Amino acid sequence: MRLLNPLLQCISETRHLLQTKISHFHSKSQLDHHLRNSTHPDSTAWAHCALFKTGFIHDPYSANHLQNSYIRTAQLSLARNVFDEMREPNLVSWTSLITGYVKAGRPRTGLGVYGMMLRETSIVPNSFTLSIVISACSADADVGNGKRVHGQVEIFGLQKEDVVCCALVDMYVKCNDVGSGRRVFDSMSCRSVVAWAAMISGYGQNGQGHVALNLFREFSWFGSETPNHYMLATVVNACASLGRLVSGKVCHGVAVRCGYDFNVVVANALLDMYAKCGSIRCSEKVFRRIENPSVFSYTSIIVGSAKYGYGLALELFKEMLEKKITPNAVTYVGVLHACSHSGLANEGLRYLTSMRQEHGIVPDSRHQNCVVDMLGRIGRLDEAYELAQSSQANMDQGALLWGTLLSASRLHKRVDIAVEASKWLIASKQQVAAAYVTMSNAYAVTGNWDNAGKLRSQMKHNGVSKEPGCSWVEIKDSVYIFYAGNLSSCPRRDEVLNLLSELETKLKQKGYSISSNNHMLVDIEEETTQEMLGLHSERLALAFAFISIPRGVTIRVMKNLRMCTDCHVVFKMISEVVGRDIVVRDVNRFHHFSNGSCTCGDFW
DNA sequence: ATAGGGTTAG
Secondary structure (H helix, E strand, O other): OOOHHHHHHHHHHHHHHHHHHHHHOOOHHHHHHHHHHOOOHHHHHHHHHHHHHHOHHHOHHHHHHHHHHHHHOOOHHHHHHHHHHOOOOOHHHHHHHHHHHHHOOOHHHHHHHHHHHHHHOOOOOOHHHHHHHHHHHHHOOOHHHHHHHHHHHHHOOOOOOHHHHHHHHHHHHHOOOHHHHHHHHHHOOOOOHHHHHHHHHHHHHOOOHHHHHHHHHHHHHHOOOOOOHHHHHHHHHHHHHHOOHHHHHHHHHHHHHHOOOOOHHHHHHHHHHHHHOOOHHHHHHHHHOOOOOOHHHHHHHHHHHHOOOOOHHHHHHHHHHHOOOOOOHHHHHHHHHHHHHOOOHHHHHHHHHHHHHHHOOOOOHHHHHHHHHHHHHOOOHHHHHHHHHHOOOOHHHHHHHHHHHHHHHHHOOOHHHHHHHHHHHHHOOOOHHHHHHHHHHHHHHOOOHHHHHHHHHHHHHOOOOOOOOEEEEEEOOEEEEEEOOOHHHOOOHHHHHHHHHHHHHHHHHOOOOOOOOOOOOOOOOOOOHHHHHOOOHHHHHHHHHHHHOOOOOOEEEOHHHOOOHHHHHHHHHHHHHHOOOEEEEEOOEEEEEEOOEEOOOOOO
């Protein structure tokens, strides 16, 4: 009895509490109000009891409030129970339920509910319903369903609704159909900030960053509204994807003027942009001004600083853990990348184990790819091979993984492993051409010309051909294109070769190792046989640009030679090694390199 | 009356 007493007391207290709580609600409107503001599961549960006791549970309006309250407090199955108990759910009930599923990351179930509503009731959807249904298609990247719903938009006469059009634009661009998104956007008579943001984001996400920036310019000129934090994050992201530091700084200025520079999402986009444009110090400054950095903030700065290899990334990771911010799978991609770029293989291997043990994140092919790259760079090919074999990667992921291993084994002249990697790629019909070329190169490197030749003819026989990679530079309005290894088309060929060999010698003297674990000059990508001479198209282009410019004349760097971090590093090294100043222009900024430093690198 | 659209790290 002594044991039971506390229990009985507890039950009686609970009953008392229940009665007190319920008696607080005197009227239906009070209950509805309570449900609308409820953010805690308990408080929704109390109100549910009260609705039950008072019989208001049968009132459709109150029941909808209850259902929404459950959805807001992330109790989807309870919301579903409420819905199932309704005698006649109305349009709001259906729409809320669909929203619940979509917001919980189950868009397909949401679409199923919508289909059921159309089939089993005579309820006609309105703009609320269609906008969430369209966003379900967007989340599912299901353009087929999206187009069907677009048809329904026309049938129900909702094509003038801003919210519906915004959802449509977003759906099309998320399905990589920017053209259809643009058509919807153009059809809108009055475009909201949301519509502009969705369209700008669409261009940015589909590799058309310059169009995104032009559209933003148009918005700033002709739109009557000011950008919000959604739009600013999108535009900054477009600058990052283009490597356009100056445009990015202009956006930073806009964000400051609009009062969004302390918004954590905008700040995340900004620090990512600075890191990608080669200004890691600006990136760090933005990061340090964020009051409550999120896992996104830390991951962005870790990923951003990983390629600089100063150990900053790992320090930040430790700091993040001290602050009890839980890393996710992407964070660990950055951490492993940092280990790889700092040559900390053993530390990287430890992280590969601890990510599962300490944070329950199972390493996937992205992590394995980092580690294969990390081990491959320093010649620990057997371990890398073992890891690749143990991977559960699918076709696409496997192509990346085995491709990384292939490059590394070629670099370290491990023909045995190169052959295994090539076999995997060829068998899975992935990167077949590149695999053949590398395999052939691997044989050639070790002097096994017979096998190399056999592979070449096998390629010919199977109709496999590889387009040579190329880079290009624009000098004084002329564009020069450099194909990998094709020296006959290289202007001022001898001078270029001399410079490259001079560079190589001086780099070696300074302790840089071009061909193995130093990723700076050789961005490993399989090219034609000439590539064995180290004449990667990018290096050819840079060397040509360097010898072609008299002092004071600028080079304009195009596309894959844009002034991203890697390019900065290369020019810094060239200026240091050869002892000459060099001025480079990217889309709208000058960079002056002199004796190993760049005076435009950090503008603040 | 209650329900709806977009944004940041790989």
